[in-house]
Amino acid sequence: MKCRFCAEPIDDASPDTLFLDLGTAPPSNAFLTSAQLAEAESYLPLRLHACPRCLLVQLDEIRPHAQLFAPDYVYFSSYSRSWLEHARAFVELAVAELDLDARSLVVEIASNDGYLLQYVAAKGIPCVGIEPTSGTAQAARAKGVETIEAFFGLRFAHAFVAERGQADLVVANNVLAHVPDLNDFVAGLRVLLAPRGVASVEFPHLLELVSQRQFDTVYHEHFSYFSLHVARAVFAAHGLRVHDVERLPTHGGSLRLWASPVDSGRAESVRVAEVLALERAAGMFERGWYRGLQRQAEDVKNALLEFLLGLRRSGRSVAAYGAAAKGNTLLNYAGIRPDLVPFVVDASPYKQGRFLPGSRIPVVAEGVLRAARPDVVLILPWNLRAEITAQLAYVREWGGRFAVAVPQLDVF
Template identity: 50%
Template sequence: MTRCRLCGSAALESVVDLGATPPCESFLAADQLDLPEPAYPLHLRVCTECWLAQIPPLITPEETFKEYAYFSSYSTSWVEHARTFVTDAVRRLALGADSFVVEVASNDGYLLRHVVDRGIRCLGIEPSVNVGAAARDAGVPTVTEFLGPDTGAAVRAEHGPADLVVANNVYAHIPDVIGFTQGLRALVADDGWVSIEVQHLLTLIEENQYDTIYHEHFQYYTVASAIRALASGGLTLVDVELLPTHGGSIRLWARPAEAAAEPTRQVADVLDREKAAGLQELSGYTEFSARVAKVRRDLLRFLVEAAERGERVVGYGAPGKGNTLLNHCGVRPDLLPYTVDRNPYKHGRFTPGTRIPILPPERIAADRPDYVLVLPWNLRDELVEQLSFVHEWGGRLVFPIPELSVVEVTS
């Protein structure tokens, strides 16, 4: 990487180098285990001109998202998060039967199904063929496309301008951030709203959430860098919400520049927090790499010592973030014989790079392991409840981030 993808500056400084890993959602079938597996450098840098944190675009969205292993509806808490958002957005924007809502990267319809239930016209734009088909099967109108200026203009011409455009957990996934933002502007009505949810770089740094760095995530936003990104497509930030999702996210409320009011006080408050954390100067990034190394050492020490005591540790979940963690830590089946996942698509497959088998969740109760390593740590409250049954045999849960913690659960 020689130039910032947002402002074009060559002033890029290293934040953390995680070595080389396979793409985090490239789960392996059994007949692929003896084949070569590509790995790509995973090196986060920050632009000291616009402060956008980013990794090089070594894989394309087309490679990742044409067929995708992640289905949002398998997370109970995420579906509830989407339902709450829709309820609040309908009230905030006075959406009704004459309104039109578009979601970009709509996945399997986990959010728009709540819009459909309210009788509001909507459309999903989803690049992955398999999850888009699942959305249509669930009654959510969905087109299979990547968003750019041309796609946005075509959708607007066919369906009309959108009163609300939603882009949750996709703004980090697009290397052409300017073209994508122009696509959002093409979709939204001149007096409409754009709502974007994306992980907050502030909490990523503060909470050691380095496993959310992977090849699908091309950039990592502060509110300050998001303001500049939105402006590149003709959008202006007017409000921001701090959310607990994904370990700490921001919900950006933007409007076309010509319709935007002055930003709320909350925008200024979050900008002040980011500045106080040093995220608009290199000092805010210099210690991150050392803290990442400690997470790795602590997890490996725990797994090795458990193995030497004859105790068994298995995994729960096969999220993309888990694959960054497992590959960076060098965890193999000798330390983690398998992990489980609720998504049947992943059953019988193997984690990329580390080749750990992925099994159905029922395997944990059958095997009664001493510890369950929870890889989707961002769903901690949900999973502590789901996995409370491990208490029956004295099992415990292990969360690797922000620091290693072993949790006793109760039934």
């Protein structure tokens, strides 16, 4: 294989470049219908390597975008209240900082169901979403958000600019990791931005992924995993300068990069140097740092299995909450099936009635949880722990407890 950024050859059979090996699994958002239970699933290697030259951490297996993000893609951003609040607060910040108004243009790449642009549109600011999955695009349009169904890249950017002009703000939340052709995507960002335009790009911070043992955020839809110093190099290669960065609590610890054309004249914030210094102090500039997550992932897996087996032996019941992609990575890596976790509750009606890929655990509505009254509710999207425990506070009425597996097993 070759590095997705610098094209350096990577020996995917060498332990020197191996970052993490989670075996094989089906795509984490390939939920099954009852009819599909009689069919075989497609299992793909789930292994990450670190480029020996630029240190980009990346997946060694590529599946076509059209298969990973099919029309029936079931992830809808608006079913998380905390994520909606995150989006609303961002829009308030960006409008004030960039002086956006009715003469501006905001474009969001991977705009999903209009979770963010609805707040832009409500302020009377022209905006367009770019979203490849038809189900989420339709949901966005129902909110009054103009949405183009397409994958974003350099060719799309040129065509869009020719028709609509350049953008004053481009938002790309949790999409940079999802693009197989990284250089094409970032080159498209540069074309799309106006001379004084700004791109806001969010992604989980690789430093947090390792330090908090968040290996379950690895799945086939994520082709790349970023530190600031690697992302900065990728942007610089395409004429974009990261002039500011924020550390965010979302997704277990994320970065929000603010990038602009190199000749825009925007001054670099001291926060860029601060985060780079943090990464350097952690050892992220050295190849040796990119080893060691494997053992930590195994420890998390084994602790969860021992816990679930103990519950079963003692006759106590368990259910899971949150049919999230990270949960599917964890369940499949641990080999957990319905005998240990009989069902998972999810708020999204698009997931209810389906089955988790690989584990084939049924996804049900919250009413099933109330009726079953399990002794333990295993929260799979641990990053939403506070939101979910507040929502399910009634579980404690029957003596139920909550548990998370990452970064370590915690029963509370």
